[in-house]
Amino acid sequence: MRGQDDRRRARPAAHELARYEALFAARTRGMKSSAMREMMALTERPDVISLAGGLPDTSTFPAELYAKLMAQVAAESTARALQYGPTEGMSATVECIVEAMAQEQTFVDPSEVIVTTGGQQVIDLVCKALIDPGDVIVAEAPTYPGAVPTFTAYQADVMQIEIDADGMPIDALEETLDRLQEQGRRPKFIYTIPNFQNPGGVTMSLARRRRLVEVARERELLVLEDNPYGLLRYEGEPLPTLYSLDAQAAARGGAADLVIYLGTFSKILSPGLRLGWAVAPRPVLEKLNLGKQGADLCSSSVTQTFVAAYFAERDAHGQPAWLQYVERLRDLYRERRDTMLEALQEHLGERASWTNPAGGLFVWATLDGDVDTTDLLARSQGVAFVPGRAAYVDGRSGSSSMRLNFAGLPEQDIREGVRRIARAIGPDTSLLGALTGQARAGTADSGAAGGKQDVQAVLDAELADVIELPRREQQTPRRRQDR
Numbered sequence: 001m002r003g004q005d006d007r008r009r010a011r012p013a014a015h016e017l018a019r020y021e022a023l024f025a026a027r028t029r030g031m032k033s034s035a036m037r038e039m040m041a042l043t044e045r046p047d048v049i050s051l052a053g054g055l056p057d058t059s060t061f062p063a064e065l066y067a068k069l070m071a072q073v074a075a076e077s078t079a080r081a082l083q084y085g086p087t088e089g090m091s092a093t094v095e096c097i098v099e100a101m102a103q104e105q106t107f108v109d110p111s112e113v114i115v116t117t118g119g120q121q122v123i124d125l126v127c128k129a130l131i132d133p134g135d136v137i138v139a140e141a142p143t144y145p146g147a148v149p150t151f152t153a154y155q156a157d158v159m160q161i162e163i164d165a166d167g168m169p170i171d172a173l174e175e176t177l178d179r180l181q182e183q184g185r186r187p188k189f190i191y192t193i194p195n196f197q198n199p200g201g202v203t204m205s206l207a208r209r210r211r212l213v214e215v216a217r218e219r220e221l222l223v224l225e226d227n228p229y230g231l232l233r234y235e236g237e238p239l240p241t242l243y244s245l246d247a248q249a250a251a252r253g254g255a256a257d258l259v260i261y262l263g264t265f266s267k268i269l270s271p272g273l274r275l276g277w278a279v280a281p282r283p284v285l286e287k288l289n290l291g292k293q294g295a296d297l298c299s300s301s302v303t304q305t306f307v308a309a310y311f312a313e314r315d316a317h318g319q320p321a322w323l324q325y326v327e328r329l330r331d332l333y334r335e336r337r338d339t340m341l342e343a344l345q346e347h348l349g350e351r352a353s354w355t356n357p358a359g360g361l362f363v364w365a366t367l368d369g370d371v372d373t374t375d376l377l378a379r380s381q382g383v384a385f386v387p388g389r390a391a392y393v394d395g396r397s398g399s400s401s402m403r404l405n406f407a408g409l410p411e412q413d414i415r416e417g418v419r420r421i422a423r424a425i426g427p428d429t430s431l432l433g434a435l436t437g438q439a440r441a442g443t444a445d446s447g448a449a450g451g452k453q454d455v456q457a458v459l460d461a462e463l464a465d466v467i468e469l470p471r472r473e474q475q476t477p478r479r480r481q482d483r
């Protein structure tokens with residue numbers, strides 16, 4: 001096990017790379033070495049509290065139910081579950097997708113659904129179908145960090161529109177579209193996460209949803225609506241999906257013209273299943289299907305059969321087990337969100353601002369001053385988060401922000417994780433200044449020497465009860481026989 005981890009972390013040395021350099025495709029030059037990769041290695045260490053990944057809490061899934069369903073799949077569907085399936089997905093799984101989407105008042109035609117290997121594959125297949133090098137994608141700023149490497153791998157020219165508390169401002173979008181039009185450029189698609197945005201935590205208002213669909217229709221532009229979190233709403237009224245708004249306007253038997261919908265079982269059931277889906281107008285669907293044939297032929301029949309068995313499960317009152325589980329997740333994550341907001345107030349109250357998500361998994365926090373969260377991650381001990389830059393295609397913007405996941409950890413770890421971040425930033429010197437009569441000394445790394453020592457002494461005393469964690473290991477080249 002340990003050997004495997006080490007292998008994943010090993011990066012090739014420059015002299016090793018040189019040998020293969022001429023063979024690599026041009027697009028690999030744009031591929032980013034992501035902060036995510038570094039972070040995933042970090043999050044595997046047991047001494048690290050990870051507020052980083054997009055992880056739901058899979059430990060909450062009842063083990064007995066998992067065992068029962070897997071046994072049922074094994075006993076009743078052996079040959080089918082162990083066989084290849086259709087590229088577009090098994091019809092029993094598609095029925096589950098139709099049922100899940102109906103919970104969001106979005107009614108889709110099963111023939112316009114394709115089952116994919118996670119929602120991530122939808123992003124990849126949409127790019128594969130639509131993007132030539134230099135083509136424009138319009139996305140939110142910040143955007144889903146996992147989409148950034150996909151967009152750059154396809155050599156897209158990504159324009160990011162800064163979001164506010166109501167999601168993407170559509171007037172800013174229209175300005176960008178006008179500018180592009182003057183240059184004779186038509187974006188291939190607009191990428192948005194309208195519900196509890198990853199990483200921003202904000203939700204697009206109804207007025208903006210309506211306007212976005214109008215703009216897409218006026219200008220004949222495709223929209224990729226990425227909606228993994230729609231059912232994880234902790235308060236307030238659900239808002240209609242862009243897909244359903246477009247379908248109303250399209251009057252095409254209830255199907256949308258211009259919205260490609262991305263869904264996933266990852267957050268309402270399990271990311272380990274690796275099952276997501278797209279709903280798309282038939283000509284687009286056809287291309288996604290061809291792209292998927294080249295990528296992986298079909299998604300796992302084992303996990304598709306599992307999902308079908310799970311969705312058939314009812315309690316004594318005939319209520320679907322999957323919906324009850326989602327309700328339990330909502331209760332749990334609501335509490336954890338509140339814990340994180342309290343912890344942020346307690347430890348970073350004077351030094352940062354953050355979003356207050358009504359659902360989903362993430363808070364987006366922005367630090368005052370010029371703290372770079374990528375550097376902060378490197379010097380943080382025992383805690384991981386996603387540095388803001390990972391959510392910007394230029395890799396530079398968002399440097400004082402960070403994405404914090406509140407869903408995957410128990411409350412004491414959330415509190416301790418936030419406390420460790422505050423410790424890594426350094427003391428709140430404005431408070432210390434008031435206590436000691438000294439001027440604000442900046443972060444622990446940047447204060448004036450005299451003030452810094454005093455500040456450090458106070459900090460050391462304050463943190464005397466915190467167990468020191470080992471520093472992150474240095475990456476050292478290993479000899480061939482170690483691999």
Ligand SMILES: Cc1ncc(COP(=O)(O)O)c(C=O)c1O
Pocket residue numbers: 054117118119120121144146193198226228263264265266271275276
């Ligand atoms: C906005 C968004 N899109 C897509 C995905 C991909 O998820 P998966 O491939 O597990 O379905 C995620 C996962 O975190 C996400 O947050």
